[in-house]
Amino acid sequence: NAGVTQTPKFQVLKTGQSMTLQCAQDMNHEYMSWYRQDPGMGLRLIHYSVGAGITDQGEVPNGYNVSRSTTEDFPLRLLSAAPSQTSVYFCASSRQVVNSPLHFGNGTRLTVT
Amino acid sequence: QQQVKQSPQSLIVQKGGISIINCAYENTAFDYFPWYQQFPGKGPALLIAIRPDVSEKKEGRFTISFNKSAKQFSLHIMDSQPGDSATYFCAVLLTSGGYQKVTFGTGTKLQVIP
Numbered sequence: 653n654a655g656v657t658q659t660p661k662f663q664v665l666k667t668g669q670s671m672t673l674q675c676a677q678d679m680n681h682e683y684m685s686w687y688r689q690d691p692g693m694g695l696r697l698i699h700y701s702v703g704a705g706i707t708d709q710g711e712v713p714n715g716y717n718v719s720r721s722t723t724e725d726f727p728l729r730l731l732s733a734a735p736s737q738t739s740v741y742f743c744a745s746s747r748q749v750v751n752s753p754l755h756f757g758n759g760t761r762l763t764v765t
Numbered sequence: 766q767q768q769v770k771q772s773p774q775s776l777i778v779q780k781g782g783i784s785i786i787n788c789a790y791e792n793t794a795f796d797y798f799p800w801y802q803q804f805p806g807k808g809p810a811l812l813i814a815i816r817p818d819v820s821e822k823k824e825g826r827f828t829i830s831f832n833k834s835a836k837q838f839s840l841h842i843m844d845s846q847p848g849d850s851a852t853y854f855c856a857v858l859l860t861s862g863g864y865q866k867v868t869f870g871t872g873t874k875l876q877v878i879p
Contacts, residue, residue, distance in 0.1 A: 656808070681866075692774065693869040694854060702864055737816070742808050750860060751797045751816075754867060756808025 654678050658757035660744050665733040665764045674727040675743030681755070682748035684726040685733050686740040689759070690710065695742065701726055701750060733764045768792060769857045771870030776875050781797035782840040786873045793834065797858035798831065800840050800870070804851050810852070813840070845877045 659674045674745040677684065685700035700722040715737060723754030726745075730737060740761050745755040769790045778784045790800075799814035815822045815829040815838065823856045828841040842849055854868040 687869075692772070692871055693867040697867070744808070746865075748864070750865070751814070751858065752865070753799065753807075753811035753814070754801075756810065758806065758808050 655758035656743055656745055658741075658756050658760050660760060661758070662761050663760060665730075665762065667764060668727070668737060669733050669735060670731050671733065673730075673741055673743075675726045675728065675757060676745070677726075677743075677745040677755070678722050679745060679747075679755065680723060681745035682723070683752075684720065684743065684745045685710070685754070686716070686718065686726070686728045686746060687742045689742060690739050696740065698728065709738075732763075733762075735764045738764045740760060767871075768868045769855060769870045770874060771855050773873060774871070775874045776876070778842075778845045778875065780845065780847060780877055780879050782845050783878075784840075784845045784849065784875055785875070786797065786840045786853055786875070788821075788839060788854070788870050789835075789837045790857050792857070792859070793836070794859055795857040797865075798829070798838050799856050799858070800827075800829065801854045801856060802851050803854065803872075809852075809854055811858075816830050845875075847877045847879055850875055850877050 656677045686698040687695040699718040701707045740759045743757045745750045746754045771788045791805040801809035801814045802812040826843045831838045834847045853873045
């Protein structure tokens with residue numbers, strides 16, 4: 653059981669560079685989301701999707717883009733990386749059922765210099 | 766505005782002791798209260814959760830106490846073990862329009878020393 657798979661595990665970018673963080677799940681979950689984790693700030697929602705073709709903004713969406721062309725994949729794009737985007741990024745998925753738990757990937761640690 | 770306030774930020778407990786982590790919320794419309802456990806280098810995973818119509822839920826050494834009138838809930842870890850050393854997040858869920866919105870607390874780093 654792969655669950656939620658995130659790649660890469662680590663990434664270093666220079667300011668202004670772009671990149672895509674990959675997220676794939678094999679549980680046929682309708683709901684997928686991206687969080688960033690920063691010390692003392694907890695997990696903050698960046699973007700989420702309730703199904704293929706449907707995305708919406710979370711709490712901290714600025715500087716990030718998402719798309720959802722399939723049920724399985726939910727990539728997160730940084731168009732022009734900034735040092736403030738240095739963080740650990742987690743992808744999560746769940747069934748669209750009341751009180752269904754979130755299943756998280758193991759994260760991508762991103763450093764922007 | 767922080768929707769859920771979690772304390773303490775860090776906690777050191779001796780093996781066999783009780784670990785207690787607290788969360789407080791404002792919005793009475795929240796309808797589910799889970800706790801997630803995160804080990805270093807891993808993503809969070811659901812540990813235990815409670816509905817607002819229940820005052821306590823116990824699973825093994827882990828117990829959630831829920832005080833609806835005070836708008837507070839807490840996680841108690843009995844007989845704490847070094848393997849419980851992790852970061853714990855409380856969360857609140859709001860179901861609206863068929864969708865669930867999850868908001869996490871800021872996390873508590875627990876260290877259980879032998």
